[in-house]
Amino acid sequence: MNGQEVAFLILAVIGGLAGLLVVTSRNVVHAALYLVVALASVAGVYLLLAAPFVAFVQVIIYVGAIVVLILFGIMLTRAPVGRRVLDNTLRARVGAFVVGAGVFIMFTVFLGGAFGDERIENQGATATEALGESLFRNYVLPFEAVSVLLLAALIGAIVLARRD
Amino acid sequence: MATELGQQGGAAFQAADGTGVGIIVRDKADRELHTQDMTLNVGPQHPATHGVLRVLVTLDGEMIEDAQPVIGYMHRSFEKLAEYRDYRQIIALVNRHDWVSSICNELGVALVVERQMDLEVPERATWIRMLMAEWTRVLNHLMFVGSYPLELGAITPMFYAFREREEIQALMEWITGGRLHLTYCRVGGLKQDLPRGAIQMSRDLVPRMRERLKEYEDLVLGNEIFAARTKGIGVLPADVACSYGVSGALLQAAGVPEDSRKTEPYLFYDQVEFDVPTGRNGDSYDRYATLLARIRESLRIIEQVNERIPPGPVNVKLPKVVRAPQGHAYVRTEAPLGQLSYYMVSHNEKTPWRFKMRTPSFNNVSSLPYLLKGTLLPDMIAVMGSMFFIVGDIDR
Amino acid sequence: MIDAARDLLDNYWVLMPVKVLAVLAIFLTFPLVVGYMEHKVMAHMQARLGPMEAGRFHGVLQLVADGIKFVQKESIIPKAADKWVFALAPAVALIPAILVFGFIPYGPDLVPIRSDVGLFVTLALSSVSVIGVLMAAWSSANKYSLMGGIRAAAQLIAYELPLVLAAAAVAMQAGSADLAVIVERQGWWGYIVGPLVIGFFVYGTAALAELTRPPFDMPVADSELVFGHLTEYTGLRFAFFLLTEYAGIVSQSAIAATLFLGGWKGPFLDGPWWLAAKVLALSFVVIWARSTYPRLREDQLQSFAWLRLVPVSLALLLVVGFLKVYEVGI
């Protein structure tokens, strides 16, 4: 077990614990804050995998934007101010459990199926340049497709939200 | 309380333990999206209300649905107090309802008593009263010229205004000995004559103030952010203004050239040249611009008065105990904030039998619900700041 | 001997603490200098003198005195507040602000932590501070705090975009996201000669908004929201937020200077002093704006970001890309 693995272990534990707390926390704002920790540890994992660009983009987008947006939304609508808890109903819990378990199983199956016991060696640092090349040369079509999809979602959201 | 709200399906905002601030949450079923009104107390202790005015705002998001000014936190029963004070004491008292325009307040009292007593005030005293009243007007307007941008986030004009005020204040202090509550007018004249050199100092101050006014125009009035914050905000049309009894800069900004100094001249205002500035749109921007223009006009009056103070006494000889004869009198003056009137009923005693004040701020603020309806919460500050009120003048 | 010293310095475990100490020193001195500058510059712009007592000479130790005062003050946590979140918020806001200093190139070989995505690191770090603000806003259990927090979040999300886009234009121009490389590829006049001058203004405006400094200080608008998310904070925790603000000014100025003004390069002798001078000059502008402008309303602020800054920065990105591809040199 080398240093990298130890670091990964720590990050994985932190991330896993935080993820667990996200779903078990009885306070929705706390849940969002645990999500920050979880996402940050994922960014740490990216760093370990020598993909600093992805790691920092993860921080910018997920921590800096997505979670902020979530928090923003929560606070704008029904955040219990202070220490008050907002307990979920049993139905919601069951639903959440089903969805969570489903996702977990799906990933386990997919990843297990794809890699199995194979040990993937660290391939050294990925230069940002290489990342850009692969994204805009090799995978430019999927990339564009995803962006068009996102754009459509964006416009759809605006259309839905506008009342006039 | 919080639990109650929780049972209702959760409140948008909940107070800590339900203490202090009251929250009224109403569901709105008739909307497509489920929104809740929130009632927010702005004040009585809030930086934007300069003093203890409380505005009960009903919010839909940041949109104001309803705003009710709640007054009376500073009520000091001036009118009742005045019934138990002799005229000199009333003069000392009324200094304090609008605490930044003391001379203009006490002038009204002196005038109303003089009217009732049918007293001829020496010319010199009248001119000096005008001089002091106009400087007070400048002082008062400078206060708002500084504080309004402060409410919109510009800190600097406040300091400039106070720099200017300090210079005028020095003149006032030299003349009267006081800084805020000057107590300079007396029934029948003034407390004492000017100290030697005061007129010259007043002469010197006028061009300096004019020069400084230019700075406000550059720093505040010409600023695009300021314009964006104030143009079209809090539009008070002339007819609404009139129906609320709004007066002063607010009314003039709405385009009504009403000014007691013009329409019903007292002192020697009919002998000096000045204009009544008016605005076009009646919005916050116009109100601020009118305020600046009013300072210019006041400086114009001061310039003329400086040269016209005749020699002579500043007082008439009165008996030791001043008694206004039986009857009643009404005097209407243009205080810096608007029309200030005093109505006095006298039963030939040393105190008035009834002393009614019509203070400008009270009427001006009464138009707040009209102005605030449908504006955004941040605009509330922009509107309230441009109402140019003094809480003491509302509550009395 | 010198070689031995160099060897010693090459040792990671020796070098790291030295770097940490240096970054901490910068972090502790520069914000204080800027804070003091704000006191004095703003005072003089307002025809005042500002602090004159602490430290005898023109109040030079005013901020130190303030710090001591803050330490002595009672640290109040409101009864209804979420204690942990409330207590952690200043740290969450402050720590990223410190870390940013680690990635800034101070000189040719003076980059504490060099990363080929240094630009993104700094941007990522400065975006984390928002979480601290939101934590503070929510945990205070105060309506004004919460509203301030919501405004802050909305504003920061809105301005993050033009900020990143303007920075991306620079990265595109320089062909690298490594801050040290970006500096090296600039002349001492930086990138403000050419189309990137627009980027500079976009970045500057967005950074100002990111820092919630006037004229974009709606989240802490004292005449409306008392003090926004800082309303309930006292003592040392409040001081941390204050420190974060000044550190933010310094770090944003430093990044802007690095991206657009040629960093440590200067007309005569290259070196960290040029960066320091540029940082101070930019901080001066930040303070200058504060003492001159009223604040924009929240919706004006938003529409300014979305309707003006974002399109402008996107267009800029296009222009720079076009020039880069067709090798029309800047």
Next chain:
Amino acid sequence: MPALKGVGLLKGLGVTLKTMTRPAATRQYPHVKPDLPARSRGVIALIEENCTVCMLCARECPDWCIYIDSHKEQVAPKEGGRARTRNLLDRFAIDFALCMYCGICVEVCPFDALHWSPEFEYAEHQIEKLTHEMDTLRTWAYSVPAPDPLEEGAIEPKEIESARKAREAVAAKAAAAAEQARAAAPPVPAPAAAATQPAAATTTGAAAGTATTTPTAAAPTPVAGDAAPAASAGAAGAGTTTAAARPADVEVEPGIDQATYDRLLAAGESDRTARAKAKAAYMRRAKAEARAAQAAGATEPAPAPAAPAEAAAPTQVPAGEGAPAAEPASVETPAAATAAPETAPPAPSAVGTPEGAEPAADARDPDARSPEGDPTASGTAAEVVAPGAAAAQADAEHLEIEVDQETYDRLIEAGEPERTARAKAKAAYARKLRAAQRDGGGAGS
């Protein structure tokens, strides 16, 4: 949002930048004390010697923050006649926590016992401590500045005008006398006195005291010469006469004007009022007669020779006219005063004892003073009177109000401005003086 054109934004930046290059408007207050104008309403000072416990101030005060306690005392008649009662001031306190600084008390005080002093640093940590007693109020009297001269075209208050005229006449006559004296080698005091008399006799009310100027002190000649040009001199003169010189006013036996008394009673006035008014009427008449008699017998030395105090008063005047009132000139006052008591009959000169002040109050008709008289105009009086009265209190010993040099030096060293230091030093001196006197058992009475 309207387009940000930017011109206004740049202009704004220009304004702030321009201001930055200009000197700041800040005043470094604790280091640099403000130079407050003479009319400044800083704090109310009391010259207790002048107070006759008439209670006007306490009654006129809009918020009743003045507390006065007094007791009545029988005064033995001087030469026959009836014993009289008078009010003695036991306590005079102002609650500055209540005071609204309107200045009505200062304005109504008929005997110039209250003055505005520009002192303002008297904040306390407890609100009760803001109730200041006589001692403190007295201390502040030392920093009462000379009043400002009035603007051109102003009409002088009556008492100032008459005092000024009197002094001008005195000066003229004294100059003439000096001329004469130089001509005739041995200076004869009588003519000088004689010269003074007619002039003074024309004065009324407050300045009447001047009429009794005696030739005992050689002071009037040089002094009055100095005083002549000063317009505000009148203030000093008036103030002085109301205070120190009042005892020297024409002495008449108190009595009651029976006619007035009856008339008033018939008019339905209460017995007390009627009696008081009748008394006043009697006094007025009696005094007028006495003065007429004096004027007639001009060569005769005046009956009440305690004059030097006010003779010296003009000395102070030029100082008051110029800069801070606390010029050495005023310090001379008691010096002159000390010369007097040798010839002074005991009763009126013993100003220090309350009895000394009392007859004056009795004898004076408060109504004679115009109520709208310039109250601060007599500000100088504080300077003059204070030392004068204190010196008188110290009886005939050589006690002069001076600046306590030690305190003065210390304060100057501590960076206090000159004015404050001097005032404080003077106060310190006065305190010491009084302490010494108290220890000495009040030799005066």
